[in-house]
Amino acid sequence: MASKFLRAYMGNAHHDCEQMLPAAVAHRLSFRQALSFSQQYRVIAIGALFLYMDAPAFQIYMFKSGRSFAHYLLRAAEADQVLSRCKPLFDAIAALDLDGAREIALRLRTSRSDAEYEEDFLYFAFLRSWLLRRAHEEGTGLLERYESVLEGADDPRLDLCRALLRRDDALFDEALRRFLEQVEARYLRLAQAEAIADEELATEGRLSVEGLALVTLAESAGMKTSSDYLLVPSAARARGAPAAPPDAWQVVGS
Numbered sequence: 001m002a003s004k005f006l007r008a009y010m011g012n013a014h015h016d017c018e019q020m021l022p023a024a025v026a027h028r029l030s031f032r033q034a035l036s037f038s039q040q041y042r043v044i045a046i047g048a049l050f051l052y053m054d055a056p057a058f059q060i061y062m063f064k065s066g067r068s069f070a071h072y073l074l075r076a077a078e079a080d081q082v083l084s085r086c087k088p089l090f091d092a093i094a095a096l097d098l099d100g101a102r103e104i105a106l107r108l109r110t111s112r113s114d115a116e117y118e119e120d121f122l123y124f125a126f127l128r129s130w131l132l133r134r135a136h137e138e139g140t141g142l143l144e145r146y147e148s149v150l151e152g153a154d155d156p157r158l159d160l161c162r163a164l165l166r167r168d169d170a171l172f173d174e175a176l177r178r179f180l181e182q183v184e185a186r187y188l189r190l191a192q193a194e195a196i197a198d199e200e201l202a203t204e205g206r207l208s209v210e211g212l213a214l215v216t217l218a219e220s221a222g223m224k225t226s227s228d229y230l231l232v233p234s235a236a237r238a239r240g241a242p243a244a245p246p247d248a249w250q251v252v253g254s
Contacts, residue, residue: 003202010047012199013040017252024068025250031080034072038088039200041065041249045091046203055235059095062209063242064249066092066100071249073107081109084120089127093213096238098131098220100246105131119155122146126161130217139165156182160214169224176214180230183208212236 003009017040023029024037045061048054069088073081086108092101105128112121122142129138143165146158156179163172187205190196196205208231215225215232227234 003198005198006047006051006202009199009202010044010051013043013047014252016040017044021250021252024072027072027075029072031072031076031082034069034076035085035087037072038065038069038091041068042087042091042209043199043203046207046209049207049233049236050203053235055238058236059238059242060244060248061253062091062095063097063100063244066095066097066104067246068249070100070103070107070246073104076107078109078111082113082115083109083124083128084116086124087209089124090210090213093131093216094209094236094238096216096241098241102131118149119146119157122149123157123161127217130161130164135165164217164221164223167221167223169218172218172223173226176211176225176229179214180208180211180232183211183231206231207236208232 041064045058048057126142129135156175159175211232
């Protein structure tokens with residue numbers, strides 16, 4: 001059941017997008033603000049799916065999130081970016097806007113920030129190489145370094161990357177299930193500690209956009225996936241590329 005406050009969260013997100021839009025268009029947002037702008041579109045998208053089962057609206061608002069971030073990156077200084085915090089990349093993939101996702105990947109920072117763990121950076125670096133069709137040249141080295149950095153610790157994201165590289169359906173399915181269980185457990189811990197905003201808990205806490213993006217990447221590579229996963233409802237899966245121009249994000253909508 002959707003949160004009884006979800007409609008209000010969507011209204012707040014719509015208002016925030018409208019307020020931030022002029023600065024977003026004019027390239028006056030900081031990295032943190034650009035992420036926040038995208039997050040508001042994500043809230044609207046997930047709200048539309050949960051409240052109204054409106055899959056087209058979900059897809060178009062996820063598309064807007066990704067494309068707004070691609071616009072931000074046109075003039076963003078590399079030093080301002082933290083690669084592993086660039087969640088709008090997942091929004092673009094989840095919307096089946098793979099062209100937009102590749103634009104983001106091309107513009108993202110290529111070196112690790114002091115503000116992120118190396119394993120998080122390597123995970124995103126692998127996904128970037130995958131999107132840019134460089135995984136067969138770069139992927140093995142990235143994953144070897146990833147494994148080394150983990151020092152034996154379990155991280156299902158490493159197996160997800162391995163599965164994509166090898167086109168291993170069974171490994172992907174098993175690793176994704178482990179990953180999503182960890183995502184759910186993390187949100188439960190944050191909720192119990194009252195360390196997360198209610199609107200995020202009601203949206204991303206119940207639908208893993210990252211998980212949806214990983215499923216989309218696997219399917220785009222011809223891999224077989226299950227119809228439903230924890231936090232990845234089948235209703236959220238796009239059936240085709242979004243029918244919208246790249247600048248559609250500049251109109252928040254009704």
